[in-house]
Amino acid sequence: MTTVVLLGTGNVATHLFNAFQQTKKIKVVQIFSRNISKNNVGNMNPIITDNLKELIDADLYIIAVSDDAIAQVSDQLQLKNKLVVHTSGSTPMAALNTKNRRGVFYPLQSFSKEKAVDFNKIPLCLEAESKGDETILEKVAKAITPKTYFISSEQRKAMHIAAVFVNNFVNHLYHIGNEICLEHHIPFEILQPLIQETAQKVQIINPVNAQTGPARRNDEKTINSQLEQLNNKTHKEIYELMTRSLIETYGREKL
Amino acid sequence: MTTVVLLGTGNVATHLFNAFQQTKKIKVVQIFSRNISKNNVGNMNPIITDNLKELIDADLYIIAVSDDAIAQVSDQLQLKNKLVVHTSGSTPMAALNTKNRRGVFYPLQSFSKEKAVDFNKIPLCLEAESKGDETILEKVAKAITPKTYFISSEQRKAMHIAAVFVNNFVNHLYHIGNEICLEHHIPFEILQPLIQETAQKVQIINPVNAQTGPARRNDEKTINSQLEQLNNKTHKEIYELMTRSLIETYGREKL
Ligand SMILES: NC(=O)c1ccc[n+]([C@@H]2O[C@H](COP(=O)([O-])OP(=O)(O)OC[C@H]3O[C@@H](n4cnc5c(N)ncnc54)[C@H](OP(=O)(O)O)[C@@H]3O)[C@@H](O)[C@H]2O)c1
Ligand SMILES: NC(=O)c1ccc[n+]([C@@H]2O[C@H](COP(=O)([O-])OP(=O)(O)OC[C@H]3O[C@@H](n4cnc5c(N)ncnc54)[C@H](OP(=O)(O)O)[C@@H]3O)[C@@H](O)[C@H]2O)c1
Numbered sequence: 215m216t217t218v219v220l221l222g223t224g225n226v227a228t229h230l231f232n233a234f235q236q237t238k239k240i241k242v243v244q245i246f247s248r249n250i251s252k253n254n255v256g257n258m259n260p261i262i263t264d265n266l267k268e269l270i271d272a273d274l275y276i277i278a279v280s281d282d283a284i285a286q287v288s289d290q291l292q293l294k295n296k297l298v299v300h301t302s303g304s305t306p307m308a309a310l311n312t313k314n315r316r317g318v319f320y321p322l323q324s325f326s327k328e329k330a331v332d333f334n335k336i337p338l339c340l341e342a343e344s345k346g347d348e349t350i351l352e353k354v355a356k357a358i359t360p361k362t363y364f365i366s367s368e369q370r371k372a373m374h375i376a377a378v379f380v381n382n383f384v385n386h387l388y389h390i391g392n393e394i395c396l397e398h399h400i401p402f403e404i405l406q407p408l409i410q411e412t413a414q415k416v417q418i419i420n421p422v423n424a425q426t427g428p429a430r431r432n433d434e435k436t437i438n439s440q441l442e443q444l445n446n447k448t449h450k451e452i453y454e455l456m457t458r459s460l461i462e463t464y465g466r467e468k469l
Numbered sequence: 470m471t472t473v474v475l476l477g478t479g480n481v482a483t484h485l486f487n488a489f490q491q492t493k494k495i496k497v498v499q500i501f502s503r504n505i506s507k508n509n510v511g512n513m514n515p516i517i518t519d520n521l522k523e524l525i526d527a528d529l530y531i532i533a534v535s536d537d538a539i540a541q542v543s544d545q546l547q548l549k550n551k552l553v554v555h556t557s558g559s560t561p562m563a564a565l566n567t568k569n570r571r572g573v574f575y576p577l578q579s580f581s582k583e584k585a586v587d588f589n590k591i592p593l594c595l596e597a598e599s600k601g602d603e604t605i606l607e608k609v610a611k612a613i614t615p616k617t618y619f620i621s622s623e624q625r626k627a628m629h630i631a632a633v634f635v636n637n638f639v640n641h642l643y644h645i646g647n648e649i650c651l652e653h654h655i656p657f658e659i660l661q662p663l664i665q666e667t668a669q670k671v672q673i674i675n676p677v678n679a680q681t682g683p684a685r686r687n688d689e690k691t692i693n694s695q696l697e698q699l700n701n702k703t704h705k706e707i708y709e710l711m712t713r714s715l716i717e718t719y720g721r722e723k724l
């Protein structure tokens with residue numbers, strides 16, 4: 215059994231805690247919260263502390279706090295030569311204080327507390343400074359998901375940018391679709407199957423081949439008519455730029 | 470039993486044909502193809518014609534040809550006072566010749582011939598000029614999907630634009646994510662669960678509330694660092710514009 219101390223009680227810490235509770239291979243022996251009264255999370259309570267000096271011994275310390283607090287929390291740790299990781303996609307391993315053995319334990323998924331997640335399907339991106347620590351991280355990761363990858367800090371930065379495109383920006387496009395529906399009294403649910411199908415398609419077809427639509431066909435008549443109908447200035451700009459990018463990708467030839 | 474003549478042998482015609490074959494309520498009595506030898510679709514063969522003058526009698530004629538050929542094909546029909554519909558999201562009902570009763574039978578889904586579709590989950594947007602024709606269209610539609618909606622030409626135009634955002638543009642963002650992965654030797658499969666989760670989330674949470682990421686938090690440090698790392702000029706522009714749009718949506722306040 216591998217023992218873990220979790221630092222933070224936010225989205226990621228909560229979901230990691232729940233995932234670790236499902237397996238006998240991992241024991242969360244302590245949780246750190248800077249604000250216990252606020253984070254009165256029922257089943258976390260017995261092992262919670264708000265004092266970094268009280269951290270107990272464990273095989274692994276997971277700092278799951280906001281990106282800009284990672285370095286600070288890691289500096290404040292009163293530990294030496296312990297395996298300490300953060301869970302951030304956009305923070306290099308080097309942000310952690312060198313007094314401990316450093317690593318990264320980054321779940322590539324978007325979490326919110328309200329929505330349950332199935333960790334089994336979540337890829338965990340791992341990084342460590344030695345083979346031995348890689349083995350520990352892989353053991354902990356494999357206890358909650360089969361999808362584990364060793365990804366360097368450089369690669370992780372790029373992957374996080376890719377995730378911004380396929381998650382954050384995609385969700386914003388859903389929001390714009392919803393706004394257009396609202397404006398015209400169309401139930402957003404009509405778009406749901408299309409949204410699901412679009413996401414599922416790229417599991418089997420490369421997105422470059424899955425592309426359809428007026429911009430893919432360079433169908434100028436439809437493009438211009440749709441642009442004219444958009445009232446929101448920013449929606450128009452997004453339509454123009456995405457169309458230009460599609461035409462750059464697929465060429466100006468009519469298919 | 471309602472009888473149907475299908476005009477066209479492209480993506481939509483093929484999938485409609487297959488869906489109609491599954492139900493006893495509809496009989497496809499004929500298919501028109503301008504180019505039979507090219508469209509030598511096995512099980513369509515027996516009832517195929519390339520002569521518009523040979524069209525036989527039916528309750529419904531579905532013109533599933535390219536948008537810019539709809540008006541022309543409808544003009545060439547040697548029929549009078551028949552129910553004739555097109556399947557286009559971006560073409561008004563009025564594009565059809567008035568010598569017949571006009572309507573629209575628009576499946577809101579992205580089709581490609583290679584990928585099987587479950588029509589049961591596809592919303593069909595219907596429009597007709599009379600209650601009687603609405604009833605016929607609804608009967609045909611309900612035979613292949615429970616999701617039927619009466620949507621005016623005006624609404625359909627708006628819905629098609631919304632679909633361009635949540636399907637075409639979303640798929641292009643997947644493509645960009647894939648490109649970034651390729652550039653850094655990261656398997657694109659790592660992003661798959663995130664893509665699925667992002668799409669599934671908006672089935673239960675309004676997209677405006679599902680939003681996460683650096684732009685949502687107005688996290689300037691991450692935004693600037695990610696912008697710097699993007700090499701492709703167009704990817705950079707898309708990142709900038711989507712981030713600006715997100716900040717306009719969620720405000721400039723740090724959360
Ligand atoms: N959310 C995601 O989708 C996601 C996905 C993958 C990775 N991550 C990464 O996981 C980490 C945590 O993200 P999250 O979404 O869980 O954030 P979160 O829900 O906002 O929670 C942040 C946690 O950090 C604590 N914290 C913030 N500043 C602190 C400080 N100075 N000292 C001590 N604790 C502090 C917060 O305590 P209070 O409650 O007292 O404020 C809270 O427990 C980040 O590195 C993030 O990049 C997030
Ligand atoms: N694909 C989608 O995702 C989708 C979704 C919803 C609605 N729609 C709409 O459905 C309609 C058909 O789209 P599709 O994707 O099935 O197109 P497609 O796969 O490109 O097929 C177009 C069909 O139209 C025929 N055609 C083109 N010009 C013609 C002409 N002048 N005279 C006679 N036939 C002609 C083609 O014949 P040849 O094979 O001989 O060229 C082909 O059979 C369009 O209105 C489209 O907007 C498409």
